[in-house]
Amino acid sequence: xxxxxxxxxxxxxxxxxxxxxxxxxxxxxxxxxxxxxxxxxxxxxxxxxxxxxxxxxxxxxxxxxxxxxxxxxxxxxxxxxxxxxxxxxxxxxxxxxxxxxxxxxxxxxxxxxxxxxxxxxxxxxxxxxxxxxxxxxxxxxxxxxxxxxxxxxxxxxxxxxxxxxxxxxxxxxxxxxxxxxxxxxxxxxxxxxxxxxxxxxxxxxxxxxxxxxxxxxxxxxxxxxxxxxxxxxxxxxxxxxxxxxxxxxxxxxx
Amino acid sequence: xxxxxxxxxxxxxxxxxxxxxxxxxxxxxxxxxxxxxxxxxxxxxxxxxxxxxxxxxxxxxxxxxxxxxxxxxxxxxxxxxxxxxxxxxxxxxxxxxxxxxxxxxxxxxxxxxxxxxxxxxxxxxxxxxxxxxxxxxxxxxxxxxxxxxxxxxxxxxxxxxxxxxxxxxxxxxxxxxxxxxxxxxxxxxxxxxxxxxxxxxxxxxxxxxxxxxxxxxxxxxxxxxxxxxxxxxxxxxxxxxxxxxxxxxxxxxxxxxxxxxxxxxxxxxxxxxxxxxxxxxxxxxxxxxxxxxxxxxxxxxxxxxxxxxxxxxxxxxxxxxxxxxxxxxxxxxxxxxxxxxxxxxxxxxxxxxxxxxxxxxxxxxxxxxxxxxxxxxxxxxxxxxxxxxxxxxxxxxxxxxxxxxxxxxxxxxxxxxxxxxxxxxxxxxxxxxxxxxxxxxxxxxxxxxxxxxxxxxxxxxxxxxxxxxxxxxxxxxxxxxxxxxxxxxxxxxxxxxxxxxxxxxxxxxxxxxxxx
Numbered sequence: 001x002x003x004x005x006x007x008x009x010x011x012x013x014x015x016x017x018x019x020x021x022x023x024x025x026x027x028x029x030x031x032x033x034x035x036x037x038x039x040x041x042x043x044x045x046x047x048x049x050x051x052x053x054x055x056x057x058x059x060x061x062x063x064x065x066x067x068x069x070x071x072x073x074x075x076x077x078x079x080x081x082x083x084x085x086x087x088x089x090x091x092x093x094x095x096x097x098x099x100x101x102x103x104x105x106x107x108x109x110x111x112x113x114x115x116x117x118x119x120x121x122x123x124x125x126x127x128x129x130x131x132x133x134x135x136x137x138x139x140x141x142x143x144x145x146x147x148x149x150x151x152x153x154x155x156x157x158x159x160x161x162x163x164x165x166x167x168x169x170x171x172x173x174x175x176x177x178x179x180x181x182x183x184x185x186x187x188x189x190x191x192x193x194x195x196x197x198x199x200x201x202x203x204x205x206x207x208x209x210x211x212x213x214x215x216x217x218x219x220x221x222x223x224x225x226x227x228x229x230x231x232x233x234x235x236x237x238x239x240x241x242x243x244x245x246x247x248x249x250x251x252x253x254x
Numbered sequence: 255x256x257x258x259x260x261x262x263x264x265x266x267x268x269x270x271x272x273x274x275x276x277x278x279x280x281x282x283x284x285x286x287x288x289x290x291x292x293x294x295x296x297x298x299x300x301x302x303x304x305x306x307x308x309x310x311x312x313x314x315x316x317x318x319x320x321x322x323x324x325x326x327x328x329x330x331x332x333x334x335x336x337x338x339x340x341x342x343x344x345x346x347x348x349x350x351x352x353x354x355x356x357x358x359x360x361x362x363x364x365x366x367x368x369x370x371x372x373x374x375x376x377x378x379x380x381x382x383x384x385x386x387x388x389x390x391x392x393x394x395x396x397x398x399x400x401x402x403x404x405x406x407x408x409x410x411x412x413x414x415x416x417x418x419x420x421x422x423x424x425x426x427x428x429x430x431x432x433x434x435x436x437x438x439x440x441x442x443x444x445x446x447x448x449x450x451x452x453x454x455x456x457x458x459x460x461x462x463x464x465x466x467x468x469x470x471x472x473x474x475x476x477x478x479x480x481x482x483x484x485x486x487x488x489x490x491x492x493x494x495x496x497x498x499x500x501x502x503x504x505x506x507x508x509x510x511x512x513x514x515x516x517x518x519x520x521x522x523x524x525x526x527x528x529x530x531x532x533x534x535x536x537x538x539x540x541x542x543x544x545x546x547x548x549x550x551x552x553x554x555x556x557x558x559x560x561x562x563x564x565x566x567x568x569x570x571x572x573x574x575x576x577x578x579x580x581x582x583x584x585x586x587x588x589x590x591x592x593x594x595x596x597x598x599x600x601x602x603x604x605x606x607x608x609x610x611x612x613x614x615x616x617x618x619x620x621x622x623x624x625x626x627x628x629x630x631x632x633x634x635x636x637x638x639x640x641x642x643x644x645x646x647x648x649x650x651x652x653x654x655x656x657x658x659x660x661x662x663x664x665x666x667x668x669x670x671x672x673x674x675x676x677x678x679x680x681x682x683x684x685x686x687x688x689x690x691x692x693x694x695x696x697x698x699x700x701x702x703x704x705x706x707x708x709x710x711x712x713x714x715x716x717x718x719x720x721x722x723x724x725x726x727x728x729x730x731x732x733x734x735x736x737x738x739x740x741x742x743x744x745x746x747x748x749x750x751x752x753x754x755x756x757x758x759x760x761x762x763x764x765x766x767x768x769x770x
Contacts, residue, residue: 083684116736
């Protein structure tokens with residue numbers, strides 16, 4: 001019979017502790033409750049945090065259950081349901097902006113495109129559903145990394161390859177961008193992934209305020225930008241679209 | 255062109271606008287569109303489904319008219335506009351649903367009999383006499399079946415006491431829902447116009463497809479007095495102006511049955527262009543230009559639309575009873591998925607159907623087989639097959655059923671399908687759309703406005719009042735949101751199609767006569 005792995009048993013005990021009673025616990029509460037050395041408990045919590053099962057409140061330093069854990073359970077939002085909820089709103093966004101629209105979710109170490117609306121100019125375009133995009137340089141990826149600790153972990157641990165002269169590869173600068181994204185609620189990619197292409201993205205949240213995906217408007221940099229910045233009306237349009245989809249995602253099943 | 259489009263997001267600030275009313279089977283809606291065909295505001299209200307007996311379905315026409323007034327007022331309010339900004343009103347409606355009302359009081363004599371209602375099954379058999387269900391097909395394009403309006407009117411005349419006398423003395427008006435809405439909109443007992451359009455009239459079994467006029471002989475055979483029939487008009491012209499209400503004085507300028515409106519909204523203006531709407535069931539229509547094509551492969555011949563004095567455009571129609579309904583069945587009856595979109599997740603977890611084929615002949619087979627004794631089968635089961643393979647077979651069932659209709663259309667019309675325009679809820683299913691393209695061996699295209707039915711009614715109304723100059727201007731509004739291209743080798747396609755047809759054979763003649 002296979003031997004049980006002690007660290008996993010301990011991790012399970014930590015999760016059970018965080019799932020019951022009080023919502024947030026400090027390191028010493030956890031270590032004393034489970035009879036573990038502080039260092040051991042901290043190691044377990046850090047690992048769980050990297051996997052997204054545990055989150056640490058930045059102000060108090062206390063721990064709580066993380067986004068990934070909820071995703072495992074019933075709150076998991078099917079990506080195909082996300083697409084069907086997003087359909088009407090993303091059509092309208094593409095139509096009003098004249099640019100293409102993508103919906104992306106975290107998958108493995110990148111962004112999986114689950115929905116794509118063509119740029120409405122009747123030119124030949126190829127459906128990009130199922131394609132992967134990098135986490136660290138695209139607007140979709142930055143939004144996911146800013147709001148989803150699992151995505152952030154992937155982007156931080158990943159190679160952050162230099163794709164253009166403007167790609168941010170330095171960790172500190174990257175973290176600053178995520179901070180900025182969280183504070184203003186959207187992310188941009190101005191020629192950081194593809195030369196000549198700009199994008200702006202905003203997060204989709206479900207009813208538990210979980211980040212379940214992101215919506216991006218993508219197009220030629222000269223159309224999307226003015227003086228090197230994304231045009232404000234496009235930012236508003238993407239955020240409004242993401243809010244509408246979020247509302248629909250929270251509206252329950254159909 | 256791209257400059258005009260990329261000026262931002264506030265594109266529908268100024269009018270004028272077109273208001274489209276969609277009087278549907280489960281709800282009534284009003285959508286306000288701008289000159290680019292974009293949605294400015296929507297309002298919707300459901301009405302009661304009345305089931306007096308098994309197989310009977312009725313609607314309260316008074317409730318529907320109240321709801322229509324409400325959704326129009328709400329949509330105008332949500333759009334933040336006044337009637338001064340609205341150039342015309344367009345109508346689209348559930349087809350074939352039939353009602354009779356008193357022209358002096360405006361009171362319906364009975365609930366409306368809904369298209370799904372099967373109470374006329376005995377009557378239509380009787381009407382077939384020694385000829386059978388094709389007795390009126392050559393003149394009307396339709397087989398004798400319970401859906402169509404003429405026999406439903408006859409049922410009301412036979413079953414509502416004293417009605418036939420009142421009808422013959424000219425006090426009773428017949429109409430499908432377009433007629434009822436237009437009559438009320440234009441004043442009702444105070445001068446309301448009693449009209450229908452060619453597309454709705456083509457679903458009564460009382461109109462000749464060649465002359466686009468009521469046929470006295472057929473009316474007589476079915477037992478419907480011509481005195482109560484509305485005037486047949488084109489789909490796009492000013493029938494009258496709204497009297498009272500929030501749109502007082504605005505022209506009522508189009509009427510189209512819902513599927514024909516979707517054909518129009520999808521801009522299928524050329525011969526061979528086809529659209530398919532994927533909902534609970536599926537309706538596929540192909541434009542056959544100015545000739546009504548008699549079907550020898552179980553399709554319906556119908557009027558696609560007629561713009562003003564121009565020649566009418568005809569269509570071939572094929573319907574599939576169970577498409578989205580099969581996904582719902584997997585969710586509600588089998589419990590294999592929690593939500594409808596999850597069917598794609600489950601189906602995507604395997605590469606193919608594992609040898610399984612699902613023919614959902616739940617209430618028999620429709621076009622092109624027409625076997626009411628058929629029942630559903632899952633064929634090709636082995637120990638290898640998982641629920642994911644079944645999910646895949648569920649999606650493939652919709653694709654192959656579309657292929658069968660498309661083949662029938664090609665046989666009847668001699669026109670090859672070059673591409674298929676799709677709309678409806680199931681177009682959100684990427685795997686289904688790709689599978690559809692693979693089995694049709696043709697591109698499948700989704701337009702940017704999902705509300706093609708309302709859009710079609712708005713387009714037809716806008717054309718009538720000069721909001722848009724011609725169909726070319728409408729085509730310029732059409733935007734491709736997504737396109738799927740075939741990605742399956744021909745040998746595999748043929749092999750799978752053969753297997754599908756084998757599975758279809760196994761559904762046939764399941765119900766014995768004595769079980770009926």
